[in-house]
Ligand SMILES: Cc1ncc(C[n+]2csc(CCOP(=O)(O)OP(=O)(O)O)c2C)c(N)n1
């Protein structure tokens with residue numbers, strides 16, 4: 001990524017597991033890995049990110065994780081499927097529901113958990129928290145808390161990839177709520193415009209979990225076919241069942257190939273559901289019924305994939321072993337986060353500017 | 364040294380850096396084919412083509428954000444705000460992303476971006492098209508904010524801005540685009556965070572920036588006719604700020620008048636006055652006086668507009684007042 005690196009410091013997480021997806025020349029296609037071995041390894045990732053979120057929520061309830069925290073539970077098949085196509089020098093960028101994306105790109109759960117715990121060993125040294133995860137060394141560019149605000153950035157990053165001819169594409173994730181924000185419309189228009197000249201290899205991934213906080217899609221727009229919003233900007237689009245990993249994989253690989261080949265944006269609306277509250281502090285959930293949540297839990301992407309694996313003849317013990325190992329890994333992450341020191345207080349005044357000399361302390 | 368306009372100095376800084384560094388691109392409304400609303404970018408599209416001089420739709424939030432993304436991904440974009448009045452539509456991108464990305468990414472990302480355009484009023488553009496945003500943008504850590512007033516400074520500071528690894532808010536004195544001055548030949552930069560003593564004097568320090576800097580020089584000449592020897596300090600850089608030059612000057616003159624077009628409350632002049640009383644309290648022979656714009660949205664009618672900005676007479680009176688002379 002030498003030519004496309006920003007000038008910032010790049011820190012690699014303590015141990016970086018192998019990245020999703022294959023590496024290859026920028027123009028080689030990536031086939032979805034649909035054999036049972038591949039599905040088992042993706043199952044493992046989905047279980048890991050689910051158990052990470054469970055542990056994060058426990059930490060929040062215990063008062064060890066502060067601020068706002070939003071988990072990805074129920075939506076795992078979406079990022080898992082799309083990031084299966086990811087390869088250097090691609091970029092990924094999303095909003096605040098970002099734990100899964102950064103983990104799937106290879107960040108160490110220890111460093112991610114430590115960030116939630118506000119520790120100096122955290123992924124961004126305790127300076128961002130849950131909503132601002134970054135791992136530039138793995139192509140992950142955040143982690144943003146203002147709904148819609150990251151969308152123009154992703155379009156600009158995709159422009160830079162085409163301008164610098166890196167062969168990379170940008171995976172730009174956004175929610176069903178964010179699509180009504182002006183920033184989306186301005187950025188999508190630019191993406192379509194620049195893409196017409198092959199200058200915008202941007203893959204929009206619309207994570208339609210059917211609510212923006214407590215506002216359902218129907219209560220947010222009279223035009224509920226969200227993919228259509230892209231048509232105003234001449235961005236082609238398709239839909240996928242975001243609970244079905246195999247379906248996502250197929251669509252994701254086609255979409256990523258197409259963006260890579262054409263330099264034009266493409267959008268995929270993945271219909272999904274968050275089975276957990278919007279944020280860790282959303283206790284009442286008055287905007288939806290228990291019955292609705294129960295029904296969607298029957299389509300839990302991890303449960304669906306387990307059934308598929310059973311049909312494929314994968315041993316029950318294989319599944320049990322994956323769960324046990326994932327549990328142990330997350331326990332270790334929590335232990336690491338708990339035992340890690342708080343950030344050095346001197347860090348308060350660093351990273352404001354490249355040269356931090358002029359930064360003043362409080363008081 | 365060649366004598367050129369403020370506008371040409373700006374253009375040559377950008378053109379020269381674009382020749383040297385193909386990471387530099389320009390984005391903005393009507394900067395290419397049209398030639399730029401204030402002709403600052405005139406001709407650059409012919410020299411560098413539409414891939415590097417990018418005409419955008421009217422979408423400040425979108426293209427400013429996209430430029431931030433380009434900067435994050437290794438480019439060096441320069442965004443033109445047709446005027447800074449339109450930057451409120453991009454304020455979310457500037458404040459929430461550009462200013463903070465480095466910090467909340469734990470230093471993993473930098474944003475080497477310049478946003479430039481004319482700032483300030485004076486040509487009857489009325490309420491929505493007249494703002495002086497030094498204090499507003501100067502408030503946010505993570506941004507650098509400059510406001511040069513001479514062709515020499517505007518070129519040297521633009522070159523410094525493009526090469527700066529952090530986001531720079533480049534506030535041009537729109538009223539000065541046509542003014543001329545000597546500009547050094549060859550490559551040079553003017554460092555941020557250094558004020559310029561534009562005129563040396565012993566009796567009173569007049570402090571200003573942007574369009575007010577040449578006004579203060581004119582006033583200093585008038586005061587000299589009355590036997591008052593004024594020092595004029597052109598701040599040039601709002602953030603980082605050069606307290607030392609201000610304090611040194613006040614140690615010499617013991618009196619200061621700070622002049623700005625922007626509103627007084629929570630402004631640059633307020634900050635300057637606070638710094639002087641913190642660091643040179645015992646040196647002061649009179650309270651620091653702020654001369655600012657009227658606390659009203661900018662009016663349209665010529666007479667009202669003139670009355671809304673500091674007048675030369677008000678500044679002269681302020682200088683005489685801190686000297687305990689009759690006004
Ligand atoms: C500009 C802005 N307005 C409001 C909020 C508060 N807020 C945080 S998340 C959210 C809902 C966003 O929904 P969506 O885009 O569908 O993402 P999801 O949470 O479902 O992943 C809102 C309104 C915000 N963070 N930013």
Ligand SMILES: [Mg+2]
Pocket residue numbers: 175176177207208209210211212213
């Ligand atoms: Mg949503």
